Amino acid sequence: MLTVSDVHLSFRGVRALAGVSLTVEPGETLGIIGPNGSGKSTLFNVISGIYKPDRGRVTFLGTDVTAAEPRSIVSLGLARTYQNKRLFGSLTVLENVVVPALRTQAGSWLGDIVGRSAGRAAADAKARDCLAFVGLHDVADVQANSLAYGQQNRLEIARALALDPKLLMLDEPAAGLSPPERIEMRDLIERVKARGTAVALVEHDMRVVMQLCSRLVVLDHGEVIATGSPAEVTANPDVIAAYFGVPVDD
Amino acid sequence: MVWTLAFAVFAFLPMVGGDYLLQIGAFVAIQSIAVIGLGLLTGFAGRISLAQGALYGIGAYTTAILVTELGVPPLAALPAAIAMAVLVGTVLGSPAIRLSGLYFVMSTIGLQQIVWIVLIHWSGLTGGPQGIRGIPPLSVAGFAFDSPARFYLAALFGSAVSFFLARRVVASRFGLFLRAVSDDELSSATAGVHVVRTKILALALSSGWAGAAGFLHAFFLRFVHPDMFSLELSVVDLTMAMFGGYRSLDGMLLSSILLGSASEYLRPFGQFRLVVYGFILLLTMMVAPRGILAAAGALLRRR
Numbered sequence: 001m002l003t004v005s006d007v008h009l010s011f012r013g014v015r016a017l018a019g020v021s022l023t024v025e026p027g028e029t030l031g032i033i034g035p036n037g038s039g040k041s042t043l044f045n046v047i048s049g050i051y052k053p054d055r056g057r058v059t060f061l062g063t064d065v066t067a068a069e070p071r072s073i074v075s076l077g078l079a080r081t082y083q084n085k086r087l088f089g090s091l092t093v094l095e096n097v098v099v100p101a102l103r104t105q106a107g108s109w110l111g112d113i114v115g116r117s118a119g120r121a122a123a124d125a126k127a128r129d130c131l132a133f134v135g136l137h138d139v140a141d142v143q144a145n146s147l148a149y150g151q152q153n154r155l156e157i158a159r160a161l162a163l164d165p166k167l168l169m170l171d172e173p174a175a176g177l178s179p180p181e182r183i184e185m186r187d188l189i190e191r192v193k194a195r196g197t198a199v200a201l202v203e204h205d206m207r208v209v210m211q212l213c214s215r216l217v218v219l220d221h222g223e224v225i226a227t228g229s230p231a232e233v234t235a236n237p238d239v240i241a242a243y244f245g246v247p248v249d250d
Numbered sequence: 251m252v253w254t255l256a257f258a259v260f261a262f263l264p265m266v267g268g269d270y271l272l273q274i275g276a277f278v279a280i281q282s283i284a285v286i287g288l289g290l291l292t293g294f295a296g297r298i299s300l301a302q303g304a305l306y307g308i309g310a311y312t313t314a315i316l317v318t319e320l321g322v323p324p325l326a327a328l329p330a331a332i333a334m335a336v337l338v339g340t341v342l343g344s345p346a347i348r349l350s351g352l353y354f355v356m357s358t359i360g361l362q363q364i365v366w367i368v369l370i371h372w373s374g375l376t377g378g379p380q381g382i383r384g385i386p387p388l389s390v391a392g393f394a395f396d397s398p399a400r401f402y403l404a405a406l407f408g409s410a411v412s413f414f415l416a417r418r419v420v421a422s423r424f425g426l427f428l429r430a431v432s433d434d435e436l437s438s439a440t441a442g443v444h445v446v447r448t449k450i451l452a453l454a455l456s457s458g459w460a461g462a463a464g465f466l467h468a469f470f471l472r473f474v475h476p477d478m479f480s481l482e483l484s485v486v487d488l489t490m491a492m493f494g495g496y497r498s499l500d501g502m503l504l505s506s507i508l509l510g511s512a513s514e515y516l517r518p519f520g521q522f523r524l525v526v527y528g529f530i531l532l533l534t535m536m537v538a539p540r541g542i543l544a545a546a547g548a549l550l551r552r553r
Contacts, residue, residue, distance in 0.1 A: 050436065050439075069439070070440045071440075071443070071444060071445075074439075074440055075442065079440070086437035087433075087434070087437070088429065088430045088434060088437070088438075090433050090497070091426075091430060095429075095430075096430075099426060099427065099438070099442075099443060100441040100442050102423050102426075102427075102442075103442035108423075109419070109423050109424030109425075109427075112418075112421070112422030112423050112424070113415070123423075159441060162441075163441070163442055
């Protein structure tokens, strides 16, 4: 459903992505791993339309989205979360999810001025469903800023789910979580998968990655150095070298 | 609820106050409309504008020209004043609304100066430095608001309508998007919000409120002059909006009342009045960056 082909991107001469190609198939969970600075988040930013690549193409469900605006990519069914938590801090938890939930609702702001529109109520209901799905329904009226770190990760996911994504891109959803929270996060992603949503997962926690992903792509210095099943990839000498360095021969 | 009551109480001012008090009251009511409009931009969209005085002036001049030169009935000038302010504000402001922080502020100062220069030099249309005199009193269906008490009530009504309408705007989905965009533009876009359209709409509404204030202003002194709509007015409006606070229409209305009437107590400062306003703006940013109501609330909670 998602095809990234030969994407190049440099920032003022610094090579961030150097010919990255990958695909995500419907219903699949693809893990994207690699050392820090290998270009994983940059790749997400290119796919979601925040960066335009210097070269290469991104297509989603048959549509070329290489030069598309983030908003139109979202409307095709591609949602994402952010590693560095870009919540609407001054809004309540519920409002954070109502914003994306309103995208598909009828009515306009002028209608809201006259009276409480049906679209608004439907968006509220949908947002509450998403919060219940990620387990944040009891903090719906709390300001997003005051959420605990682990809750913020889940709110990011609820916000993305409110867009009814066909593909959900998760950028380090387990980073900074305690071990029990990691298990909860893994179960949450498992339930997202069970809905039939394809997932692209950037994650450092290898246990989470191994348990969730059927296929892995390994990035290093902006290049794909390995692709395959978790078992194949972890046995690949290039991958070991990227993570631990090349062994020195005596 | 509190404000409905407050507006009702203010409606009895003509029974106790003299003409002087009523004129201050009318001035405050008119000013509050422009401040609330500006507040949609500063308090909710996080964009600071120093052009509200110019857009206010566009509304006032549009009204003055239509009523005196073309003999348009006063009330019919209201939609025209609003439309003209929205047109100028949106056309000149849209390219700048994408800019962030200081760059946007600078561009609004440019807009402010352009409008003032046009008002003073396009004598054929605006009367130039002579201004436009002989504006008839505001009248609706034959009833003239020609005494200070009557005009005060009309201005108070305008202020109440603008306030309650602004509350509905803020509560609408547009208000929600506006707050989301000012929290985080990038994640608003990836949450499906049309970021640029939201910001331009904020600009348009803010300009419209300024146009409505200008409409009333034209009938207040029944005379318009370019210097009434100079950078000074923009600074005063901005001070009131910032003093009122972040995301608080209540605070903006309260600060319009406090600072708007203060502009009368500050008359003895003469030309240094603006310095006092600048000082208030500075103090607000340092002591209560989220405005008076937020600061008062924080004080109360600390007790």
